[in-house]
Amino acid sequence: MSDIEIAQQAKMRPIIELAGEKFGIPAEHLDPYGHFKAKLSLEYLNSLHDKKDGKLILVTAISPTPAGEGKTTTTVGLGDALNRIGKKTIICLREPSLGPCFGVKGGAAGGGYAQVVPMEDINLHFTGDFHAIGVAHNLLSALIDNHINHGNPLDIDPRRIQWKRVVDMNDRALRKIVVGMGGAANGYLREDGFDIVVASEVMAILCLATSRADLKERLGRIVIGYKSDKVTPVYARDLNAHGAMAAVLKDAIKPNLVQTLENNLAIIHGGPFANIAHGCNTVTATKTALKLADYAVTEAGFGADLGAEKFIDIKCRMAGLTPSAVVLVATVRALKFHGGVAKDELNQENLAALEKGFANLERHLSNIQNHYGLPCVVSINHFTFDTDAEIQLLKSKCEALSAKCVIAKHWAHGGAGAEELANAVLDIVDHREPEFSFVYDSELPLWNKIEAIATKLYGAANVSASPKVMSEIKALQASYGHFPICMAKTQMSFSTNPNSKGAPSGHTVEISEVRLANGAGFIVAIAGDMMTMPGLPKVPAAERIDISDDGVISGLF
């Protein structure tokens, strides 16, 4: 059965009933969106202020390959397993973006018997959060050009506007455009472009905001560009945009509750795309889970070099969170791919390739243990083609690095298939105090922060940038030197070359662009050729998506 077919057979429970029964959440604090999705009021979260936090478990992965790893699936499976063995657990996931849903990837709500439901809703629109983010972002964009059109009293330099527009679609034609064509009635001609919604600073702001007041304050301090003196920033608040932007986000700021196939509570809230964004779910969602449950299992996007790094250095730093353990997800297939095996030969045993590809896992594991200071369990998402010899090799190699390696079968068996993983995780979080650390100190200059990430985590020999980018970083250092870095880098490799598999070393990380995200409170450093607007493949997934006359959706996967 396909994922969507399994999901459609789920016996879902009314979410308000479930949330009340399992966690005592009063119905008046829940806004239903249909019968199986609900938003939780911020007031309820505030009422839990004095409650002790549960333990935070981060699920991350090796560098992704076309073979598939299953990070979301593992997060769901681990959560279900912890609940099965009597541990009060909530999982926190990130909302899928429509772009990849229509593109290559398909849905993003787990897989097999480890899914969150209602799967179609979660993948299509969900509770409208990303639409609200898009509107808030594009309202600011429209206000900028409108301001210039009506005489530009703020003296915005139209050549130095850095606030683009967004759409929740993979649409390469919009990456770089000219706006304002067609004569005087349409304003002034200038270069512009669209990013995908998840790359919007508004997404990062929503994810990091701790209250409505903080949200509005952050929106107000967005720097949209500079005045004609080239140096004076223009803020969103100068355009009186932040009040309306915050109003547009009035519901988006509330965490969304859904359930797993096994009727355990899941919170899905905030941003994916850890390659170009910070790629973590919202601070609000994580804090809610920590207050409600004894264990909160959350994921960070792509490999541990991207999602986990930003989870640690941006989200945990800003929100004062301390993870207790990390689960590093891998598959035998993906490791063989990192070892050089072609995609259609991954089902054959190949110990040499597995040993070679293990270098990718080893680097991630070492980063987690040594640079984040966190204990780690390696979870191997089981495929039927995995051989005993391969699994034994993997286990012994992990143990040599003092990490337990567990074979997890939640994809086929749901929570029951991940009980060993759950127990391995509990062994750590219930008995070890993490000696958690950041990869770099806040006081380090921006350039050195970038170097720290690249040399410590990516295995790079050095970082380079054009004189133009260097001088931009220097200019940002004066006012924003204390900000963390949000790296935008391919998820496919430790280097900036997506084809460089395994654990490349000694390479140079070229910073091609930097962007100030003053509302989010970080500096985006774009490494290599990263695009903040994806394109669609030759045969987009959208061509397979369909709906029957009686409303049953197919082709989401």
Next chain:
Amino acid sequence: MSDIEIAQQAKMRPIIELAGEKFGIPAEHLDPYGHFKAKLSLEYLNSLHDKKDGKLILVTAISPTPAGEGKTTTTVGLGDALNRIGKKTIICLREPSLGPCFGVKGGAAGGGYAQVVPMEDINLHFTGDFHAIGVAHNLLSALIDNHINHGNPLDIDPRRIQWKRVVDMNDRALRKIVVGMGGAANGYLREDGFDIVVASEVMAILCLATSRADLKERLGRIVIGYKSDKVTPVYARDLNAHGAMAAVLKDAIKPNLVQTLENNLAIIHGGPFANIAHGCNTVTATKTALKLADYAVTEAGFGADLGAEKFIDIKCRMAGLTPSAVVLVATVRALKFHGGVAKDELNQENLAALEKGFANLERHLSNIQNHYGLPCVVSINHFTFDTDAEIQLLKSKCEALSAKCVIAKHWAHGGAGAEELANAVLDIVDHREPEFSFVYDSELPLWNKIEAIATKLYGAANVSASPKVMSEIKALQASYGHFPICMAKTQMSFSTNPNSKGAPSGHTVEISEVRLANGAGFIVAIAGDMMTMPGLPKVPAAERIDISDDGVISGLF
């Protein structure tokens, strides 16, 4: 008190409870969106198939002025009044668009004590229908450029793509753009543009579709442009886009239920902007109201020359609907404005100007009575500055044209203020059989249909078009000659000149552009300088919109 303050004091009842109690709608057929909005399943509507229809009452207005007329307010007031006097009534409104909400107009959910609630939600996002329409539209746009980028096997002529992109924002800078800049990775350079979401053909399709199957079929037959032979149409179904587009609209197709301040049921579903779109709510919504209630009160956008004409010639024709009566809304102030009085002098009695401006009302009334064949009640939205002499003059002039004229005070008094209006309407609908007719016959050639609208309704002497537009109309005639016309014209005047008040005659209507809307099933004829993407004013309403730390919204009006 402002509208939003009145709305925030409403004693709303849980919508599922209300729908069950008043109309026996079972809870399982309602998807809640929060506690005060819900979507009704299409299956429930289908189950009412054999039930007798109620009577359909259309609310329309004189040509709008900056003085304000209050069509939505009257629709709400009339509905509440009919319910007050014991008539089972449902009102059907159109969903507000975010563009005007941030622009000049503010909200669109009634006013004073005749409003639908929750007002903030209805104005901001509502249940996400317009976002879904935007995504469905832009998915098709992305698929077009992606198809060309990957080799263009359908041989689409990039210069003849007529499917633009959309955003729910007043953003003049996007009216005319160049896409695909930045080199090979971003596709092919071409001219493009954005319309506001409500102007999307997907909106019209959603409004006119009678089932999921009909929706998908219509989406599939959208003509996105032509092949390089210049004449062979390329359909959305050629790009395999229609299945995913219909899936994206899975919830948007379901009518939305809310309530009035007086706890009467209202259905709000589908498209505004009768100047550039067809501007009627959905056929599904109207049919639901007719099945559930004895009286369905609905509105059509702007003046009776635009919204009402399209309601009759497009919506009623396609859906087989027959209205029983029309309410024509006017204000003394607006009529004086049509008579030449400046905006800041409208509060002073001016019988001469009123008499002069009455020409606008007279033309609309005559159109309704003679060209739509429908009985009409004139409803004067009362303002405190209206003098007895002015009201008497208005009443006597209406009576001379065999139309009853009623002063309605629902803005100040809710349903109680519109009881006289309700009784006047009942007098007609319960005792007269309408001799309903269309303005033109389906068999008339396209050009003659345009002429019929312009000469019969607008008072024009003739219609003109450039040779290019004439030849486009001629080309469309061969395949689409049976389609009705969707005129896009300024709402401010019977002519194409927005400053020409009253009832201009003998003018020429210049058709500047025609567009095929094959999925909707009509031809858009753009008269004069109409734009399908509005701009923001010098001080946009967005600057006043705000949200407090505890989530209370202000500045929507």
